[in-house]
Amino acid sequence: MNLVKLSCLALAISAASTQLALAGDQQESKGFVEDSSLNLLNRNLYINRDFRNGASNSQGTNRAKPADERNGYREEWAQGLHAQFASGYTQGTVGVGVDAHAFGGIKLDSGRGRTGTGLLPISNNKTADAEVPDSYGEVGGALKARLSSTELKWGELRTGAPVFATADSRLLPETATGLHLSSGDISGLSLEAGHFTAYNFRDSTNSDDNLHTNYSDTDVRTLDFVGGSYGITDDLSVMLYTSEAEDHWYQHYANANYHIGLAEDQSLNFDFNVYRTDSTGEELAGEVSNTTWSLAAAYKIGAHKFTLAHQQVNGDTPFDYVGGDSIFLANAVQISDFNAPGMKSLQARYDLDLATFGVPGLTFMTRYVTGQGSEDAGDYSVDGDNFAGGGDSTYGGYNNAKWHELDVDVKYVLQDGPAKDLSFRARAATYRGNSEASNDYSDINEFRLIVDYPLSIL
Template sequence: MQSTKRVALLVISCLTYSQFLLASEQSESKGFIEDSKWNAHARSLYFSRDFKSSHNTGQSKRMAWGLGLSTVFESGFTEGTVGFGLDAWGLQGIRLDGGRGHANAAMDVTPVGDSGRAAHDWSQLGGAVKARISNTTIKYGNQFVSLPILMTDSSRLLPESVTGTLITSKEIENLEINAGHFTAISGAHSTGHDNSGYPSAYYVGMKRLDFIGGTYQFTDNLATSLYYSWNKDIAKRAYGNINYTYPIDNQQSVNVDFNIYHTDYDKKYVRRTSEGDIDKSINNTIWSLAGKYSYDAHSFIVAYQQSMGGWYGHGYDYGSGYGTNDGGSSIWLANSYESDFNAKDEKSLQLSYELSGAGIGIPGLAFKSAYVYGWNADTAAYSGGKRGKERELFNQVSYTIQQGAAKDLAFKVRSSFYRATNRFSYGDNNELRVYVDYPLDLVALIKNNK
């Protein structure tokens, strides 16, 4: 009942301030079909992790290669004071390689049974109903969410999804408010809506996650965000962000991005995920500050990140199935790559470089290289309380075809070379991901063929 009251109060508040906006999204609605979107997407993903240390549960290499097919239909809203709509989607995964011996559920690519065999194919359907009044939308059902305290991961073969209610309000100019009540999460390799894809009782699962927050755009160059979430029997979490860009001239700019999370873990979650008996909640605060200098096609980034508090090797805990069940990408911090550098009391420093191909006459090309070094991590869970160190060299290059019959076909290669001391985390690892993505606008295709 409390979550329902929070949602109702938010809607009333948003409508009260609707006069601050000059136009209403609902008043400009063209109809259920006229404003609809229908997209299809095909992805081929090769994903491998080659472990260089022997203590990783006896599995020296994990590998998966699959084909992911998805289609998403998003209707417009019916005309009138209150508009109604419907979203629906379907996912199909096909394993091309990566059977028993190389398969592992922790890679989040294919479903893996107790026998160690990966599924040959799997599928899932989902949908949501929605309503809009003025500039406020309410959606209920199976959906994809992209917020700092609940973000469904789309970096694997198929995306995660969550089930519940999401309110998005833009009644006040330059302010977006989000509120949600969710009761289930479906992992990237799951076939149902009430689990994260992990069968073991060790994993906690989502019981109920409520949140509220928003982003205010002060100017074109300055924005702030603030969110708070209640994750039943797991954690209470707050998030803040300040992002500012200073334009030096037409070719140069400096960007500063500050992110911070504070988490108060529930003692039930701590006990369940610890080897020892913990009789109280353990808090964690983690923050990152990144400075980015851009000149034409080139960008240079320096970032510092610090995690304070946690338990038994845990610092900032997030994720799906094996974490706090708030989505596999709910970590909006600077030093998050293959490793997140988020252990208890860990500090880390990043140096990175980015290249935009458009600036050198190759539109569609992008490149990034980053080196992150972490130290002072409390590795009690791995090595008897020694201070752990880790480092990662991350490289990614991508290219999207800009025109012709294969327009929008995208290629991306991502690699990480990870090393750790004191048997920290899962040990040394070389990771490789190769993506081939082809999105297709089915509505545009139908119109062009008429």
């Protein structure tokens, strides 16, 4: 039994023992039906990704065409619905319940040569027979049990751990299949552990897809993790996690966040994140020895917030991860993660909350990130022969890669009335790099428009 599984067992025993001393959430249970909830989210999402300086779309039917006949952009528009039901727990020392979800998407505009944004599935992708369906959907659920404030869930789940987090950045959210244990029995301390065996990606309806690495492009049989967060004071918190991607790597994560109040409307915040990744077992992603960290400092005065961040990758491979959002680093932004071998990157960011100026619900953000890979990160062949994943892997050819990204984000949320919480969000990004950066992305202009309307039914 490996370290992560032993840690999960220890977490279960610890959580169960604390129940004897603390009155937890289960003691407040009103019942399976009485505590049930049903929430709907209507999402309308448009994405346009324009490839610049001679680059082209490689998805859909484009791969079957000569390079000079391929579309130079991706453009899709779709409507989605998320329905999520969560039962309450039955009363008693141990309560049981169920969670269920139904997600559906409708194509409003797409095309066999314009697809590839991640909004919609593609059948027979990268062939002349590629098709984008008019609609798609999925249903799933999980069983759950609760003892005091310790919960165990089994089924299709959404996760948010720094070493394994599902994403919700397109039309439908991702889910993962497995076991998840969480405990809040100790005041100020949140613990969780998980064992996962399958994944449902953002543009898929298959709940039994393989877990997959984002950069080495390999399948992962199982992923286990354990960790938690602790609030030392109201202003200082820490997180610590460890995980194992079977036959790939052990990955460890730590975070410290410190808030300093300076005056009534002024404050400082420091946020530090670090990952350590070491290959193990069959090393299906190649030999990995990587330490990646970021440090962000933010100064807030009234409606304004100014942030500077530094991020650094120490190792001959990119920082790699499993799960769409499993990268809690300051410079992982809209298009790029700035995670090339040996890369050092800097970010300058500005946030504005216009509630101070009489427009509550309206926010603005812009940031600029620039980075450069190491000039001696390793003698990789462009086709990635040194690593699993081959030519489609982004492990090759990063020496002296340089790129930068500029993002602008504007969001407005209705504050009251019959459409309360309806939100409109526009996101624009510009990405540019040198020839070596093409292993990350080609030059891109991207625009996204997202309209979300949440409804609480129960």
